[in-house]
Amino acid sequence: MRELERDLPTVAARERGCADAPASEPALQRLAIVGAGRVGGSLARAATAAGLRVRLAGRDGALAACRDADAALLCVPDSEIAAAAEMAAEAVGPLRFIGHVSGATGLDALAVCAARGAVTFSLHPLQTIPDGGTDLTAAPCAISGSDADGELLAGALSERLGMRPFAVPESSRAAYHAAAAIASNFLVALEESAAGLLDAAGIDDARELLAPLVLRTAANWTERGSEALTGPIARGDAATVERHREAIRELAPELLPAYEALAARTVELADARHREPR
Numbered sequence: 697m698r699e700l701e702r703d704l705p706t707v708a709a710r711e712r713g714c715a716d717a718p719a720s721e722p723a724l725q726r727l728a729i730v731g732a733g734r735v736g737g738s739l740a741r742a743a744t745a746a747g748l749r750v751r752l753a754g755r756d757g758a759l760a761a762c763r764d765a766d767a768a769l770l771c772v773p774d775s776e777i778a779a780a781a782e783m784a785a786e787a788v789g790p791l792r793f794i795g796h797v798s799g800a801t802g803l804d805a806l807a808v809c810a811a812r813g814a815v816t817f818s819l820h821p822l823q824t825i826p827d828g829g830t831d832l833t834a835a836p837c838a839i840s841g842s843d844a845d846g847e848l849l850a851g852a853l854s855e856r857l858g859m860r861p862f863a864v865p866e867s868s869r870a871a872y873h874a875a876a877a878i879a880s881n882f883l884v885a886l887e888e889s890a891a892g893l894l895d896a897a898g899i900d901d902a903r904e905l906l907a908p909l910v911l912r913t914a915a916n917w918t919e920r921g922s923e924a925l926t927g928p929i930a931r932g933d934a935a936t937v938e939r940h941r942e943a944i945r946e947l948a949p950e951l952l953p954a955y956e957a958l959a960a961r962t963v964e965l966a967d968a969r970h971r972e973p974r
Contacts, residue, residue: 725749727853728765728791730758730780735797735821736771737828742857762787767849769819770796770806777805788812793849795819800873802866803842810842817846819854820864820873824880833858838872840864886958889951896947922965929962930969 727743727750729736736752743750753761762768762784768791770780777796784794785808794809799820806816823835837859841847851861864872887910891902899905916924928936937959944952 726765726767727751728753728758728761728768729771730761730768730784731771732828733771734825734828734830736769738825738830738832739769739771739797739821739857741829742832742859746856746858748856759783759786762791765791767791767793767853768795770794772796774798774801774805777801778808781806781808785809785812785814788814793817793846795846795850797821799838799876800870802869803840806842815842815846815849817841817850819850819861821859822876835859837861838864840866840869886954889948889954893944893948893951897943922969925962925965925969927962929959930966932966 725748727748729740729743729750729752732740732752732754740750740752751757751761751764758780763786765787768784768787770777770784772780777798781794781796784791788794788809792814793816794806794814795817796806797820798805798818799822801818803810803816803818806814810816818838818840820838821832821835822838823830823832825832835858837854837857839847839850839854839861840863841850847863851863854861887903887906890906894902894905913924928934928940940955941952944955
């Protein structure tokens with residue numbers, strides 16, 4: 697397995713111009729990607745750019761692709777991983793490494809492959825992937841493996857695809873994925889709620905108007921963390937917060953529970969910041 701690590705140049709090595717060294721290990725030259733959706737398409741794009749021999753397959757060609765590969769990635773919905781693993785298990789032999797790209801699902805979903813002697817792993821790009829051509833360069837990538845070889849393979853492969861691997865313990869997968877969902881999915885839901893409130897208030901072009909505020913706030917949080925918090929709650933302006941409640945109650949009452957929950961969390965953050973020693 698140490699040979700596999702040497703045969704996969706890291707991002708740093710590629711930047712030094714060392715990526716043209718030949719990779720003699722077949723497992724890292726022949727990659728099957730099962731699932732031609734957004735994640736599968738984006739990973740196939742990255743693998744091709746990295747010089748891997750990659751075969752992207754849908755349901756019909758999946759088994760043939762796995763039989764012609766030494767490593768396979770199952771890029772299917774979480775609910776379909778077990779079924780895809782049953783299929784891939786038939787290719788174990790020449791197929792030695794089998795992974796999935798779910799952030800929340802454990803490696804136990806690949807147990808049928810492990811029982812036949814495959815090393816299992818997972819590789820989850822910590823990035824929103826809106827289409828099959830998404831550039832994953834420099835994206836963090838959560839990895840795990842059924843043993844040291846599996847984790848080493850996952851880390852080396854993610855680096856070869858241009859990402860930055862970090863390990864996530866199996867016991868922490870659900871919490872890790874929940875954090876990712878809060879940071880990404882909930883952000884979209886939150887901004888759509890804000891845009892909807894502007895629409896209800898009779899203000900056009902809500903997304904265009906809010907976008908600079910959203911982007912600047914995200915940049916501030918990246919640089920400063922909770923110190924980026926501003927607004928009426930942070931400055932203790934209870935009267936303005938109450939006017940918010942009244943306006944939401946009148947124009948978009950369905951948003952009031954979300955506002956109350958987020959206001960309570962904002963109060964906690966503001967109080968904690970004020971308690972910090974200066």
